[in-house]
Amino acid sequence: MKKGDHLFLVDGSGYIFRAYHALPPLTRKSDGLPVGAVSGFCNMLWKLLREARDTSVRDTPTHFAVIFDYSSHTFRKQIYPEYKANRSAPPEDLIPQFGLIRQATKAFNLPCIEKEGFEADDLIATYARMAEEAGAEVTIISSDKDLMQLVTPNVSMYDSMKDKQIGIPDVIEKWGVPPEKMIDLQALTGDSTDNVPGIPGIGPKTAAQLLEEFGDLDQLLARAGEIKQQKRRENILQYAEQARISRQLVTLKKDTPIDVGIEDFSLEPQDGRKLIAFLKTMEFNSLIKRAAEATGVDASAIQPAPLKIEAVAEAHGPDVDIASAPATIGEASPAINLAVGSPKQSASNGAATPADLAKSRTDEILAAKFDRSAYATIRDMATLQVWIDEAMASGIVAFDTETNSADPMQAEVVGLSLATRPGRAAYIPINHKSGDGDLLGGGLVEHQIPEQDVFRLLKPLLEDRSVLKIAHSMKYEWLVMHRHGIDLHPVDDTMLISYVLDAGEGSHGMDSLCDRWLGHTPLAYKDLIGSGKSSVTFDKVAIERATEYAAEDADITLRLWRLLKPRLVADGLVSVYERLERPLIPVLARMEERGISVDRQILSRLSGDLAQSAAAIEEEIYQLAGEKINIGSPKQMGDILFGKMGLPGGSKTKTGQWSTSAQLLEDLAAEGHELPRKIVDWRQLTKLKSTYTDALPGYINPRTKRVHTSYAMAATSTGRLSSSEPNLQNIPVRTSEGRKIRTAFIAEPGNKLISADYSQIELRVLAHVAEIPQLTQAFADGIDIHAMTASEMFGVPVKDMPSEVRRRAKAINFGIIYGISAFGLANQLSIPREEAGQYIRTYFDRFPGIRDYMESTKAFARQHGYVETIFGRRAHYPEIRSSNPQHRAFSERAAINAPIQGSAADIIRRAMVRMEPALNEAKLSARMLLQVHDELIFETSEVEVEATIPVIQDVMQNAAMPAISLAVPLQVDARAANNWEEAH
DNA sequence: GTCCGACCGTA
C-alpha cells in the first residue's frame, strides 16, 4: 500500500444491526428466510464497488475489506466484566443473517476479517493506522460514534445509509469536540448500550464543555475541585476511577495482532458467476439483473449457490449461544415483512406484483402465533427509552392507549401500549389505581412511570416525521394525545385501511378484523372490566392483565397493518385512503375538539313547553281510548286502535304486530278519525323532548361548556360520515316545532355561525355519472330541477305548475337516487302501484340514460361484488348475487344509490380536507364545527363573516377538481346568523 | 342486564 491508495473498511457488524432496524423487514420469497439486512448489505457493497469503477467519483477504493466482530468475549471484559453485559439477545430473525452476510462478503470477492478476542472496531483502528502510516487514505464505512476517534485528515467515515461523509468538522459539529477528544468525551458520558459507566449526570453537551475548559480528561480529573456546580463536582470526584476505566473501554486498540495484512486487501475483479450464484440463492432479483449486466454473465445459466447457514460466533448478548441456534431454511422466524408505505420504506423487494406481495404478506402473518406471555410491562424510564429507540430505529410503531372513558374529550390515559414487530409489544402502565383503598377509590399503584415523564419521553417519537405511527381508530388517539400537547404525525389507521378496502363487508372493529384476518380471538375488553353494575374502569384492572390485553391490541394493530396496507396498492385504493380518509383524521379531530355551543336555557324552556303540550294531548288520548294505556308502546296502541276500536288496520310488521307508523296514522286521520291524529302529535312532541331537548344538555362537556359530537369515519357503506353521542346530523328541521331546537345551537358572543350547504348535490352527481343531457342543461341554466322533471314527464309548463305535480316529480327524482321501485314510489306518494309503475316507465322514456346507468351499475355490481364512486371509493354488496330475491333486490337498490351518495360524500370530504388550508391562506380565523352530509357549519368572528363566506363557497364548489371535472356546476348556499336555525 | 324491533329525526 502506498500514497494515493485508498482503503475502504466496512464495519460489517455495525452495519447488520443498523440495517436490521432501519430497513424494512424482508424475507426470501420462497421460504420466508429473513434476509432484510443481507439485502441492504449487498446493495451497499454494490453501490460502493460500482463507484470504485466510476472514475468520475473522487474517493474510489483501491483496497477493500469487511470487518466483523468475532464474539463479545474480548479483552475489555477483563478490564470491566460488565462491559456489554446488558446487551439482550439479537432478534431471532437476525441470527441467520450473521452468517449470510459473511457469505455475501465472500461472494463479492472481498476479504472477510474477524479475530477472536477483538472487536471489529479494534481491527478497523489497527488497519486504519497501518494504511495511514503507508501514506494511504482511509474511509471507514460506518456511522458508529465509537469509531469517530479514528478520524484524521487522512481517515474519514462514511454513513452509507444517509450517504454522508464524516470528517473532522462533522465530528466537531456533532459532538462539540475534535476526534482526538472523542475518547475523553465517551469516558465522561459513558454508553448505556455497551454498559460503559462514565460519570453520572454528564452527557455529551456537558462533557464537551468540560473538555473545552480543562483540555482533557486527566486535567479535568486533577482539577475537578474547581468545578462550580456542586453536584457535578461531587460526581466527578466520586466517579473519577469509573471515568478512567471507561476511557480504557472506549479506547480502540490500534495494535491488534493481525492475520491478514493490508496488502491483501487490494481490490480484486468481480467474479460475476460467484456473485450471481449467491444472489440467486438470496433471490435478490434486481441485483442479479444489475450484476449480470455489469459483469456480462448470463444469469439464467447460473445455479443458485448451496446455502450454508453457519453458526456464527458473533455473540451480542451475554447469554446467547449462537451455535445452538443455527437457522435452518424454512424454520426461520416467519414474522418478517416488508414495510410498505413506511417513511423509511425502500424501493422494492423484487416481488412480482403488489398482489403477490399482499398474498405473501398474508401467508407470513398467518404463520406467526400470538403469545401474550411474551409481552413486556414497562415500569421505568430507561426501559421505556429502549423501546422508544427501537421504534425510532424501525421507523414504524403501532400503539394503543387505554383510558377510563370512551369519550376522548374526557378520557384520562390509564396506560399505553407499543408494538415494534409482530409479537414484540409492551405496555406502559401509567394511572392504574388499586381496587380497594379509601373512599377516593384507592391510590396509584406503585412502580408506574409518572404520566408527565411518559409523555415527555414519547413526544419526540410521536411527532417524529420519519416514524410512522399506526393505530386502530387513530382519531381517538389523536385527540387523547392532543390533549397532552402532542401533535401526532405521521399516522396510519388500520380501521380506515380496512374501510377503504372492504366497506360493506361487515364491521371494521379490531376484534372482528383480528378474527377475520389473523384467525385469532383477542382478549375481550369486557372480560377485563366486567359489565353492567359490577364493571370498573380500566385503571382498576390489574397491570398484568392490562399488559396482556393492551399489548395484544398494539400487536394486532401492527399485524393488521402489515397485512392490509399492501392490499391498498394491490387493489388500487391508495389514493382513496391517502386523499379522502387519512387527511380527514386531524380535520375531524379538531372539529370534535372544538365542539359547538348549546344554550341550556333555551332547551330547558323548550322541554317545559313540550312536556305541557304532550300532557294535554295525553289526557285527550286517554279520553278517546277510554283507558290509560302506554301511548309510547306501539303494541298497546295497535291493540286499542285496530282491536278495541276496530279501525281498518293497514299492514302488519314482521313480528305480527299491527303497524302504527306515522304514515298509516296520518291516513286514518285524513279519513276523519281523531285518535290517530293525537297519537301522531304526541309522538312528535315526546320525540323532540326525549331525543333532543332532554338529552342534549347531558352532552355539554363540563370543562369546555360545549357539545362535542363524535364522527364515525368507517361506519357507513357509502363513504358518508356518521355522528353520535350526540348525533348532530339529525337535529330537526322539517317542522317549525322541531326547528326551535336549532335555535339552541349558538355562536359565542361576538361570533356568528355560518351554514354552507350544497344545493341538490346528489342529483347533480346523478346528472354527471348517468350523463343526462336535460339534467345537465337544467343545472347549467340554474332552473328548478324538480319542475323541469315534471315538465318533461307530464308535459306541464314550468310556469304556474301546480305544486302537487312538482311534488310528485320531486318524489320520483329522490326515488331514482334510491334505486326506485314501483312499490316504494307508490308508498311514498300514496298512489296505486300500477300508477307508480307507469310514472317510472315514463321517466325512463324521457331519460333513457338513467335506465342505462341503473342497469350498468347493477351489472357491474354483480360482476365485481362492489360499485365505485367517481373518486374510486368502493362499496361492497356481497348479497348482490344472493338467491333470495328480496336480498338481491335490496342490494341492487343500494348498489345504485351508493355511487351517487358516496360521490357526494367524497366531494364534501375533499372540501373539508382543503378548508383549513384555504382559510389559513386567506388569513381567516373561521373554525369548521359540524358536517351534516351536504352542509358544513362554521363559527367565526362577526367581522370576518363577509370575507369568509366566499372562501368557503369557493372551496366547496371546486372540491371535485382537479381529480374530476363534473359535467354540472356545484352550487353552495351560505348564510351567517347567531344560531343554527337562522343560519340554515 | 342485554338485545331487538318499531318508530322517527336527518341528508
Add this chain to the structure above:
DNA sequence: TTACGGTCGGACG
C-alpha cells in the same frame, strides 16, 4: 325507494 343513530317498550336470560 338510499344512508344513518337514539329512544322506547318488551322479551329474553
